[in-house]
Amino acid sequence: MYANRMAYIVFFQGKHVIEKLQTMPVDIAYVSEKQNYAVVYGDKDQEAAFKKTLKDVKGFKFIGPSLMYDPNLNF
Numbered sequence: 001m002y003a004n005r006m007a008y009i010v011f012f013q014g015k016h017v018i019e020k021l022q023t024m025p026v027d028i029a030y031v032s033e034k035q036n037y038a039v040v041y042g043d044k045d046q047e048a049a050f051k052k053t054l055k056d057v058k059g060f061k062f063i064g065p066s067l068m069y070d071p072n073l074n075f
Helices: 016-023 044-054
Strands: 005-012 027-032 037-043 060-065
Touching: 005 016, 005 044, 016 027, 016 037, 016 044, 037 044, 044 060
Parallel strands: none
Antiparallel strands: 005 037, 005 060, 027 037
């Protein structure tokens, strides 16, 4: 069975967003403290829920699909 997952880039300012991401059902692949972004993997059908949850977190700026994501890979 293949999981329908997607890589997302989360831009933030501060540590509140990282703390919230750790409690969400996503896998954090990379966090750049210097450039203030994180690469996370999550289910594609829950993208709206991720945006809704993060929009109220202090320091959250933007979430979008990663340009490095390869849809041909299945895992």
